[in-house]
Amino acid sequence: MIFWTFLIIIAILQITHYKINSKTPDAFKNIHTITLFNRIFMIITKQGYDKLYFSHKQYFEKDGIVKQRIRGKWYCLVTDPAIAKELLLKPDVYPKMSIEKLFPNSLFAEYLGTNVAFSNGDVWKRHRRVCNSAFKSLPLHLFAETGLKMINTLETIDNKPVEIKNFMQRYAFDVLGKVAFGFDFNSIGNPNSVYITAFDEVQKTIFNPLSLIFPIDRVPIIRQQRLKKVNKLNNIFNEIINEKYKALAAGKSQGDLLENMLNACDNQMLSDSELRYNLALFMLAGHETSAIALATTLYLLSTYKNVQEKAREEVLRILGDDLIPSADQHRSLKYLNMIIQENLRLYPPAPALIFRELTENIKIKDTVIPAGTPIELFLYGIHHSPKLWNNPEEFLPERFEKNDYADSENYSWLAFGAGTRTCLGNNFSLIEQRIALCLLLRKYEISLAPNSIHKNGLKIHTQMLLPYPLDLIFKRKD
Numbered sequence: 001m002i003f004w005t006f007l008i009i010i011a012i013l014q015i016t017h018y019k020i021n022s023k024t025p026d027a028f029k030n031i032h033t034i035t036l037f038n039r040i041f042m043i044i045t046k047q048g049y050d051k052l053y054f055s056h057k058q059y060f061e062k063d064g065i066v067k068q069r070i071r072g073k074w075y076c077l078v079t080d081p082a083i084a085k086e087l088l089l090k091p092d093v094y095p096k097m098s099i100e101k102l103f104p105n106s107l108f109a110e111y112l113g114t115n116v117a118f119s120n121g122d123v124w125k126r127h128r129r130v131c132n133s134a135f136k137s138l139p140l141h142l143f144a145e146t147g148l149k150m151i152n153t154l155e156t157i158d159n160k161p162v163e164i165k166n167f168m169q170r171y172a173f174d175v176l177g178k179v180a181f182g183f184d185f186n187s188i189g190n191p192n193s194v195y196i197t198a199f200d201e202v203q204k205t206i207f208n209p210l211s212l213i214f215p216i217d218r219v220p221i222i223r224q225q226r227l228k229k230v231n232k233l234n235n236i237f238n239e240i241i242n243e244k245y246k247a248l249a250a251g252k253s254q255g256d257l258l259e260n261m262l263n264a265c266d267n268q269m270l271s272d273s274e275l276r277y278n279l280a281l282f283m284l285a286g287h288e289t290s291a292i293a294l295a296t297t298l299y300l301l302s303t304y305k306n307v308q309e310k311a312r313e314e315v316l317r318i319l320g321d322d323l324i325p326s327a328d329q330h331r332s333l334k335y336l337n338m339i340i341q342e343n344l345r346l347y348p349p350a351p352a353l354i355f356r357e358l359t360e361n362i363k364i365k366d367t368v369i370p371a372g373t374p375i376e377l378f379l380y381g382i383h384h385s386p387k388l389w390n391n392p393e394e395f396l397p398e399r400f401e402k403n404d405y406a407d408s409e410n411y412s413w414l415a416f417g418a419g420t421r422t423c424l425g426n427n428f429s430l431i432e433q434r435i436a437l438c439l440l441l442r443k444y445e446i447s448l449a450p451n452s453i454h455k456n457g458l459k460i461h462t463q464m465l466l467p468y469p470l471d472l473i474f475k476r477k478d
């Protein structure tokens with residue numbers, strides 16, 4: 001109740017502020033506007049970024065840019081690939097906007113602080129140097145271990161509907177724990193695991209898009225409640241760090257991300273608070289995206305049975321009796337890689353990049369966008385543009401027959417971003433996706449549950465392109 005009253009008061013204040021300041025600067029006059037009402041309506045009715053694109057498609061396609069006004073400031077969403085190239089290749093000219101500037105006084109900003117994904121310049125280089133080596137040669141056996149645990153758990157629910165987003169989230173969470181921190185979250189084995197529950201609670205509150213548009217966190221009673229949730233997660237970070245110290249004292253070094261960060265703290269390359277901020281960032285960036293990618297891929301395989309059959313045939317041919325692909329086999333799974341790539345085009349789990357702040361004017365078509373404007377690359381729009389893709393709404397893995405992930409020279413495929421700020425965990429995610437898909441395809445025939453709400457197309461909500469509960473049936477193949 002308090003929440004909604006506060007929300008309504010803030011909405012009235014925002015609208016009044018908007019009316020008073022409604023004189024649009026000349027630079028923005030010719031750009032189509034997504035109104036604040038429109039955005040709030042979309043958030044409240046849980047519409048996904050797909051709806052945002054399709055309801056303004058004609059402007060995205062004609063101009064490559066639309067604008068919106070949030071907290072009294074103009075922001076632009078861009079789908080022009082030439083601008084994408086410019087922004088991504090010149091990170092010093094178009095740095096990422098700081099979280100504090102984006103969401104002032106929010107718990108989101110307080111919780112994520114200065115980390116590898118949101119910093120710029122020398123600070124970013126220092127953070128990235130600390131993290132990089134852990135992602136260079138990834139321990140396949142740890143991915144495999146979690147993959148096998150996942151498939152063994154599925155065995156116990158053979159032939160019954162499985163809500164796949166949740167199941168894949170637990171798999172990806174465990175992979176992250178094992179590979180990046182050397183910690184067993186055991187959320188596959190225990191659906192009520194305190195670890196994933198604590199993360200979910202924080203995600204639902206402080207990462208909630210309404211909290212980001214309206215400064216709800218400033219209300220003392222709400223702040224207090226939310227801080228309790230954040231503290232639970234902070235205690236988990238303490239537990240993870242303590243476990244790591246114990247393992248190191250017992251001579252069990254894994255050379256993983258957490259070890260790199262702890263060493264960096266000892267060498268004064270990273271402060272203790274920066275270590276916390278990066279742990280929070282990796283918890284956020286390091287599993288949910290992969291889980292969504294796996295859920296949408298499995299949905300596509302359940303819907304396109306011919307693709308599923310062809311992928312299974314490839315997995316059996318390349319892996320033979322091996323359950324888990326070796327490093328070479330990962331590269332040889334050509335068709336599976338095409339499916340993964342096409343899924344990331346259709347349903348990019350990060351449908352828009354972090355805001356960049358223009359340090360100089362930029363020209364889009366005939367409009368000069370002034371320096372200081374926050375700009376968001378809207379990948380979903382780029383990935384669905386009929387100017388860049390033939391039949392963009394069709395699932396056609398074959399369109400990647402000749403290209404691979406790296407070949408995104410025309411900036412039309414940007415699921416992992418591009419340039420020096422490209423996703424640090426792209427290979428990590430691809431490995432966990434391939435392992436899960438190989439294990440599932442070999443063993444199961446995958447189908448959509450009867451009477452699924454997704455039978456006429458995947459229904460998505462929220463900005464992360466999360467599917468609504470998605471029940472799939474895994475029927476053992478003998």
Ligand code: HEM
Pocket residue numbers: 116117118128176180282285286287289290293348349350353354355414415416417418420421422423424425426428429
């Ligand atoms: C399907 C899975 C994933 C997708 C689609 C994805 C997507 C992205 C994108 C688009 C960016 C660029 C953001 C920008 O430029 O504004 C990014 C950055 C990043 N991602 Fe991922 N990601 C995925 C998985 C992961 C995983 C598994 C990890 C870590 C374990 C990770 C860690 C990061 C980090 C640390 C950055 C910031 C890099 C930097 O700025 O130097 N991501 N990701």
